[in-house]
Amino acid sequence: MNYPNLKDAKIRSDKEVETIMVSNIKSDVFKDKKFYIRTYGCQMNVHDSEEIKAILTNLGFTETSNYEEADLIAINTCAIRENAHDKVFGFLGRIKHLKRENPNLIVCVGGCMPELESVTNMLKEKYPFVNIVFGTHNINDLGQMILDYTDKQDIEVYSIEGDIYENIEYNRDSKYTAWVNIMYGCDKFCTYCIVPFTRGKERSRRMEDIINEVKELKNAGYKEVTLLGQNVNAYGKDLKLNYNFANLLENVAKTGIARIRFVTSHPWDFTNEMINTIARYSNIMPHIHLPLQSGSSKILRLMGRRYTKEEYLALYHRIKTCIPRASITTDIIVGFPNESDEDFRETLRVVNECQFDGAFTFIYSPREGTPAARIKDTIPLEVKEKRLQELNELVNDYSLKANQKYLGKIVKVLVIDKSEKGEDKVCGYTETMKLVNIEGAVEDMGKIIDVEITDAKSFSLDGKKVVFVNN
Ligand code: SF4
Structure with missing residues (x-):
């Protein structure tokens, strides 16, 4: 048994990141058995689920889309917002009777939520029918955990800085577009975000391993790769090998794969070199997801975002000048503690200036263990909801206008x-x-x-x- 610990999860040391070659267990122990997987959260989780599917397939399982007929149910969870958390526990409540009816059913819960002490304690105390609990750092152990499965709940969650895993197999959801991890973790510690705790420190895969993966995907007929990281622009900083995300993008472009995308970018690390590289290669797609989070410099400071409204706008305009056809989408949080009406108006003014192609908008959701969760939240929920509605009307209006520019083209x-x-x-x-x-x-x-x-x-x-x- 290994339990998470948020204090350990935020440690950043000089410990060298190890590259570990994953050994993919193959067995037919679960031949003719079915698995069902449910995924919550970001693209990173979606891609992790492709790894989980490969692990399960390698044990003999086949996938079903009906959890009621499954012999194993895996839930890959997200800890970013309260509603994802509620949905996971809601789903566990719905499948509890299946375990009663079929004691051999194996229930696995993994991903970001078990990285939180409170969640793992809750799974232990209130959901003993969950057989296997694993975190983000040991997905590759899942196969062995299933083979070793007993009736006793097995909790293996590590609060560590993390390593790099190679030789991972994936059951990819698409035959044409593929996710490619280029780095893991995050060191930004935005005050509202739990990711640096759940995913460990920023650590980059070596460029040659990424390029080889892209070449293999291209040879297998894939048309598009999306380079994936919590903050892709920080790529390479930890490697100290004298290459960065712009160099990686350029080398991926030179593989000749038809389309390259990347998510997610933090405005703070977005260099002119990156912008020029995107502009230079026709197979790097002109779409940039550039999270704004707030248009108020005061709130951005409280969020620990490391840029001001003015710096964001300057970057936005630099991108639009160098890549005029670029579409830019964003994320915006409303109702962060201490967001005044004027702060919110500033966000609306930035939206009016940028006229984003699209925006994911959210009401701030405090996350246990983050610094922002300790700030007194004085904004009533109905004010937050009103702000969200006003913001959504504006961003939807600009999305429509951006889309209308395509008519007849x-x-x-x-x-x-x-x-x-x-x-x-x-x-x-x-x-x-x-x-x-x-x-x-x-x-x-x-x-x-x-x-x-x-x-x-x-x-x-x-x-x-x-x-x-x-x-
Ligand atoms: S950059 Fe900030 S918001 Fe994004 S994952 Fe890192 S800490 Fe979270």
Whole structure:
């Protein structure tokens, strides 16, 4: 048994990061058994679930989308906001009876939430039917934990700075687009954020390992990779090998893979070298997710974001000047403790100036163990809700306006899936990360095609495939 400890989780030492080669256990012990996995949270968690799926498949399981028929249920959790936390416990409440009916059912809870002491204690005391509890640092141990599974609850959660794992296998959700981890953890310690505690210190994979993975994906037919990290712009700083994220982007671009994206960028580390690299390579997609969080420098200081409103705006305009076609999306938190009405108005003014292509907006949610959770929160919930509603109306308005600029234009779309908008439709993304529902392209799965945009909504575009006829 290993329990988490938030004090240990925030330690940052000079300890050298080890690169550990994962040994992928193969067994048919669970042949003919089914697993169900539920994932909450960010892209990092989605990608971690692809690793969990590979671990389970390697043990003989096959995936089911119906948890009621599963022999193993895995929940990959998120600790960022209260509602994700509530959803996990809500789901555990819903599956409790399944364990009563089938004592052989294996229930696993992993990811960010067990990294919090209070959650692990709660799982121990109130959810003893959860068999296996693991954290973000030992996903690769899950296979062995399942093989060793007994009726007793097994809790293995480590509060460590973390290492780098190579040779990981993934059951990727898509055959055309792939996540590629370039780094793990975060050292920014924004005052509201639990990630530096749950994911450990910033540690980068070596460039050659990333490039090899991208080349393998390209050879396997993948058209797009998204380079993944909590703060990708900090890539390479810990390696002290004289290369940075701009160098990595350039080398990934030189592999010739059709499309490259990256998430997430912290405005503080976003260099001109990066902007120039994105501008120079046509296979680096002109979409940048640039979290603002607040338009008030006072609130940004309280959030520990390391930039002012003016610095954010200067960066925004530098990007738009160098890459005029870039779409920029953002994250905004409303109702951070001490956010006055004037602070909120400042956020609206920044939104009016930037006219973002899209924004994820949230009401501030205090997270146990973070410095912000200790600041007295005096803003009534109804004020926060009103602010969120006003902000959403504004950002949706700008999303619609940004999308309307595409009307009548022909754009390149990578077709990735069937569309929810009808059996004869497929969907995909423009270079600028706009979702398009497309007519006349059911044969084009996995291809980059020309699409004429016929309608624009706040969150998606409609279009039809264009076929150019040679004379
Ligand atoms: S940069 Fe800030 S918000 Fe993003 S993961 Fe790190 S601490 Fe959290």
